[in-house]
Amino acid sequence: MKQANLEVLEKRFPHVAEKTKNYNENIVEPIIYELFDKDEIWLQAVKEIVEDSKIIFVYGFGQGLSIADLLEEFPDRWLFIYEPDEASFNKLVCEYDISPLLNHPNLYWISLGNNQIKTLFYLLCSYMQEKLAFIGLRKYLEDEIETLHKIKEEFLSYKDDYTSNKYVENRFRNEWTQNYLYHLHESLTTHSIEKMYGTFKGNTAIIVSSGPSLTEDIDWIRKVSKHALIIAAGSSVQALVKHGIQPHLCVIMDGHEVNNKIFSSDKTLQPTLLFTSSSFYEISERKGENKIYSIMENDQISQYFLQKSKNDILMMPTPTVAGTAIQAAIFLGAEQIVFAGQDLSYPGQKLYSDGVEHLSQDLKIEMLKRAVKQVENVQGGMNFTDASFMSMKESIESLIKYFDHVEFYNSSRLGAVIEGAPFKPIEEIHENLNKAKILQHNLFETWINDHPITVDHEKYMALKEKVEFVLKDVFLIKSEIREIQKLIGTIEGLSRIKPLKCHNMIFDIEEKWGRIVNREWFTPIFESLIPLQLAHFDRMLPAIVVEQNIIIKAGYIREHLGGILTEVETQLPYLESLLVESGKRIDSIQGV
Template structure:
């Protein structure tokens, strides 16, 4: 009995593009009656001629539309040196195609590199395109979409430009903090094993009002109102604002830390700051969590692939995404706790009256701050209708917060920052008005601390052992990788010469090198750890990969492998001792924690 067309197509999709099969399996049969194909069976020569005009020097084609796959097949045949990234916006049309036609050869074609179906998979497509493209990208739309959807196509192009810009900014941010973040991810594993996650407190304060306190200069004018408000709302300090709150005798219900820099030691220098309930993210500076004497909860960020690997978690299980500012982390924490209303305080996002911080913030040198304020190049509308000076960093934070507000439509946002920038989606209200408005609500003084203590349950020792085993296995495997890299280098040293004198031998060496590199790169731990500690190097190699894979001329292919894979392997080798040190310390931290836990258990018994 032969497999049906649908089964054949489903089998290959399952292997290559599982996200697509998950999507189309949700479409019921009665939804498939409407979509119609416009694609002709004969080759569309006029369209292909037009495509030829937009193919640049890049190796990547972004194709908008799939239909029956006929035009895709033509592109694969005519452009064997290009990778196709195909997006079909119409889920039902794609389901109809895989139901009615045998597309297994097309779907299995190695140069059909990526496939996304439906609007929810568009960002996934953008991510893949941004990962692999260099400067040039040819954008091609099937005739159906060229005639019907020109405005949509323009919109998609714009969205992609924005996504790519953000992707590049993220990569450079990751690169800037790569060693700090990787260290924090690994050193926090022990603490994460022994603390509750923010997800475990989901909607524990359903319907509460939360005030997210930041360190802007306007906070000074509202500090007395915050004191009055504390019995009625959840006070959540974002980053350095804890200094100002403690200085004025206000204990936050929760302090949030996201920043991975050791400057946090200054922020949390006083014992009073370390005695507040703490939400630490896995990216935050590890010593703060180490020293915190009070109740703690953690958040593994959606961007932290290292912790996700060691804990066997998927992004879907995590609530908090990275944002440009710790206030964004605090807002998401409040949303997770079930807040129906979020008040933003001290969120100036600019330099009102040429001030950077509220009084009591002391972790930066005054001359550094003065210089930043004096050199601020931009203006932003403030809540009073005049303008404040600001800079690029604050502009990005403002944009990030506004996106977050849009992403949380069920929460009412209010901006109480009386001299700060206008924040779209958070209308301005004076703190004294807010106080009258919220005087009837009440929150226990130790609400979050009490909840953490109540929820704290026995540690899963199987999970502790599992994380320890994974850490040890990764540490051991790093030395195997070092040996495997040395073996590849040995082959590479002769590759370029042989590609010119002994082509058959060189071809065999290319195949061996590709196989050996595949064994390194396909290890389960490789991508999370190396993309964390060397994001720019990995990104650059990914961008040149299409050129290496699609190059058929042996001498040129050998040169590309020698140059680009050779550089990549050198970079990996340079990071191995650093990673070995971090992994060893992470193992020791888990061991110390479980030994002290065992002693505590013994003394209790």
């Protein structure tokens, strides 16, 4: 029984199979038993919840009896199941043959245990339309209703973040895709943050941001710089160099061209530069030497071309460059992090520290008009702030929770309270560090000079060949798209007069589309280029797949698959131009 179940799990849900195949069958664990007879009262209640939702979230798997009833009752819905009790599910797999149930095409996903629920949330967000039916097995409704409510609240919060991220991705889709591809060659000639992991272990890092508090503390930053790593987060480098302070490291992650203004001066470009794959490519180009490279976790393009995995060090995306600077400090070995100029608000109706001048006066006025929220400051009063700063605050607080082995302090004397980083004046920080070892001013540059890079010929050729392969494949896709579009143009008419022929043609369309979308490079690139359009198509996919009426199904395919094909086709010339330029940059590398 276990072997039959495992075969299906390994094919359809390998993440569940991994947890199950090593389970010891002799362990005495109770199975969550269900009544054998169909639970009509529960099913009736479920019908009222499900209504026209195409996606059903089910809390609990049990013995699978209620799941089988749901699949029978709702043949045109997809089920996403979360079973929190790993032991019960593993025992079930060992003792009962549930392989036919596991093989059901409308049983779309199973997540087992707490560490798999975020993947389930992601898939729900990808496929759900306006409504999501959220139900639980009777046992869980009776015994763990509060837990069920909590899971639903967590999902709704996750959904808000997912939607927000999609709109951000869409807003910057062209810039980010360009930056990802134009930075590829730098991976061959620049040290990665991974190579420097733990290099400065045990040090304190001061993350310097651009808030008004920085003006108050700038002289203390100069004093502290003798004993702590000074890491400038983006635009704050302007204020530091204006006051004659050169940070040990400057971090950039923003992909917009406006950042050119920040680094238009040789002085702001002088410190060692940590740039992410999302950052505006011209800045790192101008920097030339003395720089460090890192890849963003949401940058699937670089990960594909450079053959990176989730085991490599990747920067978690945050809405503020301070989040990138925090991660960099921790990867480098910092065990104490202090925030300076991290106001996350507008104390005294000021936007930035003196010396930060990359935004126009009109834009500053517009930003202040949007600051209608209030947040508690470290002095016990209230500061005006806005939704953007609140999002940044939440992201920093999440990082503090995530890196719970690191001490955090907030020295921004005018700024918002940051949970997990108690306020400590910068002069106290200085006093505590005064006896620490003195750090040489150019310690990053020294390390880079002491570790010269020789371009790896194999990596160079692998990257070059991969870019050339994708470029050729993009050309092939053009004809494949036109072929599918011709078929799509005929199926609605066929659906009314020759439904069987229409059915066969739809199968042919799905097969040809599968050959396009299953290319290894397709999803990384097009989720970057057309994130909202692909997200919309994914949301419609359940309705397309489970629709039984051939006329309606043909209409769905024409509208939604036809639409996404047009979007892909529209982007191909732009993608070709980016790949050609990326290839030229790789070819320009010397010494290979």
